[in-house]
Amino acid sequence: MSASSSVRSESPWVVAVQDLMRSTGSMRTLEDTWPAPEELSIPLLGIPAGSPVDVELRLESVHEGILATGTADAELVGECSRCLDPIRDGITVDLQELFITASDGDGDEERLVVHDTVDLEPVLRDAVVTALPFQPVCRPDCKGLCPDCGIRLEDAPPGHVHDQVDPRWAALSALSTMASSEHSDHADQTTSDETEKR
Numbered sequence: 001m002s003a004s005s006s007v008r009s010e011s012p013w014v015v016a017v018q019d020l021m022r023s024t025g026s027m028r029t030l031e032d033t034w035p036a037p038e039e040l041s042i043p044l045l046g047i048p049a050g051s052p053v054d055v056e057l058r059l060e061s062v063h064e065g066i067l068a069t070g071t072a073d074a075e076l077v078g079e080c081s082r083c084l085d086p087i088r089d090g091i092t093v094d095l096q097e098l099f100i101t102a103s104d105g106d107g108d109e110e111r112l113v114v115h116d117t118v119d120l121e122p123v124l125r126d127a128v129v130t131a132l133p134f135q136p137v138c139r140p141d142c143k144g145l146c147p148d149c150g151i152r153l154e155d156a157p158p159g160h161v162h163d164q165v166d167p168r169w170a171a172l173s174a175l176s177t178m179a180s181s182e183h184s185d186h187a188d189q190t191t192s193d194e195t196e197k198r
């Protein structure tokens with residue numbers, strides 16, 4: 001049993017709190033940079049494992065155990081769900097958890113003070129995963145890709161707009177597609193995209 005706890009305690013996210021355990025009301029703050037644990041990500045976006053996470057934490061001895069509050073700052077890496085451009089962005093999450101002093105393991109859901117330590121890794125993971133946007137974007141007004149030809153609308157020449165389809169435009173473009181089908185210059189590779197998105 002002591003072997004497993006010593007392995008786990010190598011993680012900087014496991015913080016020793018024995019100094020606080022003795023007197024309710026005592027508290028201490030810490031500021032440090034710790035490597036990000038694994039799996040702080042959703043499919044398109046996340047904090048790479050091992051990258052630095054700046055932690056500011058306040059540990060407080062309360063009646064039930066240890067109250068940890070603070071923030072964690074890290075860099076996010078991923079890609080935009082609209083235009084697929086790489087995303088590098090900062091993320092700051094609030095950390096807050098009450099670690100219950102283990103008595104006789106009543107609640108499964110509760111986080112416990114184990115061997116006079118508190119494990120902040122699951123607290124960080126929960127905070128990060130809930131804070132990550134379901135569909136990350138490189139910036140809020142990212143125009144994404146043209147639904148018709150797939151080019152990035154940022155890079156498109158002015159007037160390259162398919163997303164405000166005026167009925168007359170639709171009729172015209174249908175006509176021009178028909179007309180240009182024999183000498184189509186740019187419709188060759190993109191026809192499948194076109195039919196899919198419409």
Ligand SMILES: [Zn+2]
Nearest residue numbers: 080083138142
């Ligand atoms: Zn984008």
Ligand SMILES: [Zn+2]
Nearest residue numbers: 146148149150
């Ligand atoms: Zn287009």
